[in-house]
Amino acid sequence: MESLAYLARQPILDRDGKIFAYELLFRDSPTSDTAIIASDVLATAQVLENVLNNIGIQRLIGNNKAFVNCSRNMLLDNLFGLLNPKCFVLEVLEDVDVDEAVVKAIQRYKALGFEIALDDFIFNEDFIQRFKPLFPYVSYVKMDVVDNSLEDMTKAAGFFKVLDIKLLAEKVEDEATFKRCQDAGYDYFQGFFFAKPELVTGRKIDATSAAILQLILLLRSRPSLEDLCDNLNKNQDIATNLLRFVNSNTDTKHSKIETVKDAIVWVGMRNIQEWLMLMLYARPELGMTPQASPLFQNASHRAKFLETLAREMDPENDDFCAKAFMVGLLSRMDALVRAPLETILPDAPTDDEMQEALLNRTGRLGQLLQLADAVELDDSQAIQSIVTELSISAIQLKYSITESYSWAEN
Incomplete structure (x- = not known):
């Protein structure tokens, strides 16, 4: 079966609901939950190659920032050294083992001017202790609203504010969740909640x-x-x-x-x-x-x-x-x-x-x-099912996504 590789983006908004950044995601083989590409380094390399050579960073994200996922291998291989640190935020994945080599890599990127984010943080003692060596260099911590309770989301806001680290709530898919995270003190919000506001029955288009x-x-x-x-x-x-x-x-x-x-x-x-x-x-x-x-x-x-x-x-x-x-x-x-x-x-x-x-x-x-x-x-199974039924090829899907992102941004 043909592999459906494409580049996707998800919006990250500030407290006023304005676009602050996008997270860039490379997707390959939506037929399975795990990518068929050989390594996470290759996955991110393909995102960057797509953005820099095929689309252009300005066309994809405009004047906003781009969050990109970083595994341990990516950090140690100096994969991001040639990128513009004003455009990219390096997002350290939740399964990275933090040791001396990783800390030195983060220090090096920070010295180059990159901002660092921690992805999918679970607010418990294990995560806090594992990532504590990186806290002095981190600008953002991303908290998943599904994997963290509201109580933990609120505690995390107070904990990281003291460290001067911005909080980003992930998977915010409705206005009520946005308001709860906003009240808890979160700075940024990722998801499509802006498309699901509270509706007024009876109101018509002018x-x-x-x-x-x-x-x-x-x-x-x-x-x-x-x-x-x-x-x-x-x-x-x-x-x-x-x-x-x-x-x-x-x-x-x-x-x-x-x-x-x-x-x-x-x-x-x-x-x-x-x-x-x-x-x-x-x-x-x-x-x-x-x-x-x-x-x-x-x-x-x-x-x-x-x-x-x-x-x-x-x-x-x-x-x-x-x-x-x-x-x-x-x-x-x-x-x-x-x-x-x-x-x-x-x-x-x-x-x-x-x-x-x-x-x-x-x-x-x-x-x-x-x-x-x-x-x-980012529903891979639904994507595969629909493109198969409509006889849309991988090339057509990728082309249409790329065209639409760059057209909307410009």
């Missing part, structure tokens, strides 16, 4: 957002300039904002742009779509710019991931690809609007096929959405 979604769907179907102009002119608020946007660019000298058609020509259709997506996510209640919002990044990634896969599956079907993009984008609208999808979709540009995908994860679009869920949650 008219402007519905119009923006309709325009984005139109753009993904490759419309003519005339069609796009006609649709924008039907939404005067959006058209006015577009003209205001193009005339506010002080870096470019041009006469005042008076018409929507001239604005589209000047900006370009791709940039129009990106501007519309920023408008969609530019909500005061988020308390941040769309680019800093993990919800915006995640929704953008999902949209591009589904569209790229759809294009790989059915290259000539523009309608299917446009629907796939919109399904990915809409799959996070409940978190944006803080209302159930059932009350949002009637006012959104969706047909029966798209609604079935979003509500029930059925049909081809629903399967693509299931695959996006599985990649985010």
Whole structure:
């Protein structure tokens, strides 16, 4: 069976819910729980080679940091010596035996300017004693909310604060857990809790957002300039904002742009779509710019991931690809609007096929959405099952993930 190797990332957020970093994960052979690659050194080497040579660190993580896993062998082999210490945080795995050689390696990396993290820390006497020699050099300790009780999570916060070590809560998958860890004093949070806020029943999508979604769907179907102009002119608020946007660019000298058609020509259709997506996510209640919002990044990634896969599956079907993009984008609208999808979709540009995908994860679009869920949650068995059913190759999966991450980040 073909090996499905790919690079995944999981967001790490600060206390304000803004993106602070990503953990980079290399995955090989989702058919089993253990990787078939020869060694952990090779696994991390493949992550770094992928990031540095194939994708580019800036395209993958933007201006954020990247956490990468480090085993004992990696630390002693000086695998990270050529990396930029401003970009990478070295994450020491929980099964590392801390002896004099490991301490010296950590000291060397710290002297180079790297930050050090301890992964999957269990707050008990055994872990404390084992990793105590590294505490003077550690910047972050990652605590798994599943493997540690709330009482231990709270005790750990007090213990490590005294040592001036930041606490990071892992596997934070809902808003309630985020709030509990936040109250306990944690500094950073890893997981997709931002996509699962508390919802308000009865709240609906506003008219402007519905119009923006309709325009984005139109753009993904490759419309003519005339069609796009006609649709924008039907939404005067959006058209006015577009003209205001193009005339506010002080870096470019041009006469005042008076018409929507001239604005589209000047900006370009791709940039129009990106501007519309920023408008969609530019909500005061988020308390941040769309680019800093993990919800915006995640929704953008999902949209591009589904569209790229759809294009790989059915290259000539523009309608299917446009629907796939919109399904990915809409799959996070409940978190944006803080209302159930059932009350949002009637006012959104969706047909029966798209609604079935979003509500029930059925049909081809629903399967693509299931695959996006599985990649985010690092569910190897689900990934293998879905790609097999959809006849998606390892190369297509890897390409689609890489394209979506870099597209969303940029």
